[in-house]
Amino acid sequence: MAAATVVVTAPVSDPLQPPSQTSRTLEDDELPTQAALIASRDVAALVLKELPPVPPKKAHDWRHALCSHGFKFGCNTGTETTSNSAGEIDRQIDGLLASVTVEPLPNSRVISVSVKADNGERAAALANSFVTNYQKLALTQQRIDLQREAEWLDSRTAELRQRWLEAERGASAYNVKHGLVNTSGGSPLVEHQISDMAASLGEAQTRYAAAQAQVSALKSAMQTGDPQTMLSLGQQPLVTAAATELMQAETSRAQKAGSFGPKHPDVLALDQQIALARTNLSVAIRRALMSINGELVAAKANVDQLNADLDRLQVQAGKQSGPQAEYRTLDQESQSARSVYEAFLDRAKQLTDRVALLQPPVMFVSHAAVPASATFPNRQKLMIGVFVVALVGGVSAIVLRAAFSSGFVDIDEVRGFCGLPLLGIFPRLRGERKLSPSSLVREHPFALTSEAARELGAQLTLASNYRSGETRIVAITSALPEDGKMTLAAWLASSAIEAGETTLVIDADFGRNAGNPKNRHGNTKGFSDVLEGEVAARNVIVRNDSWGGDFMTAGTPRGYMFDRTEISQIQDLFRDLSRSYQLIVVVAPPLGVVAGGLTLAAIADQTIFVCRWGRTSREVVSACVERLRLYGARLAGFVVTGTEPKSFNLLCGAHLTRKESRLIAQRRQA
Numbered sequence: 294m295a296a297a298t299v300v301v302t303a304p305v306s307d308p309l310q311p312p313s314q315t316s317r318t319l320e321d322d323e324l325p326t327q328a329a330l331i332a333s334r335d336v337a338a339l340v341l342k343e344l345p346p347v348p349p350k351k352a353h354d355w356r357h358a359l360c361s362h363g364f365k366f367g368c369n370t371g372t373e374t375t376s377n378s379a380g381e382i383d384r385q386i387d388g389l390l391a392s393v394t395v396e397p398l399p400n401s402r403v404i405s406v407s408v409k410a411d412n413g414e415r416a417a418a419l420a421n422s423f424v425t426n427y428q429k430l431a432l433t434q435q436r437i438d439l440q441r442e443a444e445w446l447d448s449r450t451a452e453l454r455q456r457w458l459e460a461e462r463g464a465s466a467y468n469v470k471h472g473l474v475n476t477s478g479g480s481p482l483v484e485h486q487i488s489d490m491a492a493s494l495g496e497a498q499t500r501y502a503a504a505q506a507q508v509s510a511l512k513s514a515m516q517t518g519d520p521q522t523m524l525s526l527g528q529q530p531l532v533t534a535a536a537t538e539l540m541q542a543e544t545s546r547a548q549k550a551g552s553f554g555p556k557h558p559d560v561l562a563l564d565q566q567i568a569l570a571r572t573n574l575s576v577a578i579r580r581a582l583m584s585i586n587g588e589l590v591a592a593k594a595n596v597d598q599l600n601a602d603l604d605r606l607q608v609q610a611g612k613q614s615g616p617q618a619e620y621r622t623l624d625q626e627s628q629s630a631r632s633v634y635e636a637f638l639d640r641a642k643q644l645t646d647r648v649a650l651l652q653p654p655v656m657f658v659s660h661a662a663v664p665a666s667a668t669f670p671n672r673q674k675l676m677i678g679v680f681v682v683a684l685v686g687g688v689s690a691i692v693l694r695a696a697f698s699s700g701f702v703d704i705d706e707v708r709g710f711c712g713l714p715l716l717g718i719f720p721r722l723r724g725e726r727k728l729s730p731s732s733l734v735r736e737h738p739f740a741l742t743s744e745a746a747r748e749l750g751a752q753l754t755l756a757s758n759y760r761s762g763e764t765r766i767v768a769i770t771s772a773l774p775e776d777g778k779m780t781l782a783a784w785l786a787s788s789a790i791e792a793g794e795t796t797l798v799i800d801a802d803f804g805r806n807a808g809n810p811k812n813r814h815g816n817t818k819g820f821s822d823v824l825e826g827e828v829a830a831r832n833v834i835v836r837n838d839s840w841g842g843d844f845m846t847a848g849t850p851r852g853y854m855f856d857r858t859e860i861s862q863i864q865d866l867f868r869d870l871s872r873s874y875q876l877i878v879v880v881a882p883p884l885g886v887v888a889g890g891l892t893l894a895a896i897a898d899q900t901i902f903v904c905r906w907g908r909t910s911r912e913v914v915s916a917c918v919e920r921l922r923l924y925g926a927r928l929a930g931f932v933v934t935g936t937e938p939k940s941f942n943l944l945c946g947a948h949l950t951r952k953e954s955r956l957i958a959q960r961r962q963a
Contacts, residue, residue: 294668295416296407297661299424301327302652322541324397327654328404329547331427332395337386339426344418346385347411393423403658413663420661428653435651445509446641453502453634460627467623487606491625494599495632501592502633507585535574542567707904707931710911711918714930716901717749719781721935746784749932750792753899756929764871768897768926770881770890772913776905777934778802782878787840794875796842797834801893802882803850819848824862830870843874855892863896884917894926902928906935 301323330336392409406423410416546563553560603622707715719742753767767785769778779800786796801820822828823845830845837844855863870877879897881890894900900921904914921928 294407294409295413295420295661295664296405297420297424298658299331299404299406299655300658301402301404302654302656320537322544324402324404325548326540326544328395328397329544330431331404331406331423331655332390332393332551333427334386334390336423336427336430337389337393338382339430340419340422341382341385341389343422343426344415346389347415389419393419395423404655406661408661409668413665413667417661417663424655424657428655431654432651439651441513443641445513446637449502449506449509450634450637450641453630453637457627457630457634460623460630464623464627487603487622488625490599490603490606491622491629494596494603494625495629497592497595497599498629499633499636501589501596502637504585504589504592508582508589512582535570535577539567539570539574542570704933704936707933710931711915713902713918713928715933716752716930717745717932718936719745719777719784719932719934721906721937742784743788746788747791749901750785750788753901753929756899764875764877765899766867766871766877766879766897767929768879768881768890768894768900769903770894770900770917770921771883771903771905772885772909772917773905774883774886776883776903776909778880778903781901781903781932781934782880783837783840786842786876786878789876790840790842795873796876796878797845797870797874798837798840798842798878798880799845800847800880801889802880803847803889817849819846821848821851823848823866824859825849825851830866855889860892860896863893867896884920885913888920891920891924891926894921895924898927899929900926901930901932903932903934906933908935 394407395404396407397404406420408416408419408423410419542563546560546567549557549560549563704715704718753765769782769785771778782798786798789796799820803821818828818833820833823830823833833848834843834845836842867877879893881893884890902914902918902921918928
């Protein structure tokens with residue numbers, strides 16, 4: 294970007310004009326008007342003519358290669374549009390004006406002209422060219438205006454000179470014809486009257502000629518429609534005020550249209566204001582014409598009256614000295630025509646002398662210099678901006694994910710959801726997948742997972758008012774499959790076995806092995822077969838080495854709906870198993886898929902609802918909890934699985950600080 298600075302020149306006082314007409318201060322709208330004229334399309338066209346745009350380099354693609362080697366296939370056979378077409382020139386002008394900024398500086402007469410270009414040399418050349426071409430265009434327009442006025446004065450002066458010469462010839466011919474001598478004598482009274490009347494007639498004719506000049510000037514200004522031309526009519530204040538109002542409205546409209554576009558409400562309002570101003574200007578010109586026409590008619594009537602009076606005096610003088618009076622009349626007419634001619638001739642000479650006083654409306658304060666470095670891109674600011682945008686985008690993504698996620702992403706939201714407590718938080722297994730639950734609890738007793746499992750068992754014991762020797766039946770269910778129910782049951786059983794309790798885990802989710810009837814223990818019989826009476830419970834209970842306790846598989850897949858007889862069988866089965874085990878953990882099917890888990894949860898002493906972190910929907914959890922309560926299940930609370938191990942304190946459910954995370958990592962390594 295390169296910038297040039299110009300100043301709006303003060304008007305030069307015309308020594309040929311009266312002081313009242315030469316003293317003119319800078320108007321408030323002069324700076325915006327000059328700024329808009331500098332950035333006009335006419336100036337831009339001259340700049341492009343002086344500094345044409347650099348043509349873009351043509352890309353040599355496969356079509357160009359084929360055409361250059363004589364292959365006509367794929368070549369563009371149509372006629373190309375020349376670069377100097379009207380549409381191309383308009384696009385170039387629009388592109389150039391889009392890179393130009395002309396801004397008046399506040400509280401000064403200074404205007405800044407800034408131009409953006411591909412390189413510094415072209416930017417400086419364009420900025421200087423805008424100013425110089427506007428100066429040339431403004432001086433040319435001033436010369437055209439003066440030339441138009443001079444041509445009118447020349448034609449009017451020629452007419453007056455012809456009238457004066459005809460009057461001189463008429464007087465001379467009359468003198469020769471009548472052989473008059475002593476033409477300066479005569480009757481004193483009549484001669485004085487004739488002399489005074491002739492002088493009055495000359496003044497009246499001068500006023501009549503001046504009124505004709507004003508009418509011609511108004512008609513010429515009305516035909517051109519140029520407000521600046523109308524401003525020169527200082528003798529018509531109404532026309533000057535209307536022209537000033539029109540120029541101000543057009544300047545404001547150009548600024549608004551350049552900033553907001555031609556369809557902006559302010560621009561449309563200014564269009565209406567401009568139309569009204571043009572109407573007011575037309576009305577003012579018509580009124581001025583009517584006023585001047587009235588003066589013209591009055592002057593004409595005065596001239597006619599004076600001619601009539603002069604004729605009357607001539608008749609009277611003719612009775613006394615007819616030929617001599619007639620000669621004096623002709624001579625006065627000649628003098629009057631000569632005075633009018635000389636007045637117009639002086640005005641024409643003054644107009645010719647004003648050409649030397651012409652100056653451009655703006656002058657350079659400082660020319661645009663070539664910038665030392667490119668204005669854009671600023672790599673340092675760009676990198677800072679990219680970093681800020683990336684930071685804001687990351688934070689926004691996290692916030693939007695939390696706002697629009699259907700699952701639980703805030704631990705405080707789980708705590709107290711549906712009026713149930715949060716019993717525990719279990720992390721996602723990564724390196725611990727190779728360890729069995731019993732090995733994890735036994736070999737890493739101080740791991741957060743082991744502590745969370747022991748705390749869950751303690752909460753269940755305290756919540757059920759457990760007394761020594763009694764058997765607890767705990768059902769674990771969830772809304773969706775693969776939420777970690779079986780892993781939670783293994784951890785809970787391992788912690789209970791470590792505490793010296795006999796534990797049995799029953800897999801009641803028949804759909805888990807629907808595609809593979811043979812489970813991983815090699816058995817095909819299980820819980821469903823016990824309910825069908827095909828096998829005894831003790832025959833399907835196997836030893837699970839992963840947590841060191843007993844395990845009953847789901848058995849043959851079947852429907853999840855239990856009738857009254859099967860419910861009684863399940864209750865009898867749990868009573869029989871209670872004689873051998875202190876803790877029975879039942880892994881129920883997901884409630885969001887089947888309804889069989891509701892019956893098992895209603896029979897159990899306590900029910901744990903498992904929620905998968907970031908996956909389980911709030912609406913589904915709310916519906917499942919409502920159905921559990923409808924079935925009379927004794928809900929102990931929620932357990933969250935699949936959380937990030939380093940994000941939460943798994944014992945209290947609070948976010949870990951960096952110091953706490955480091956301490957936990959050190960303890961795990963120890």
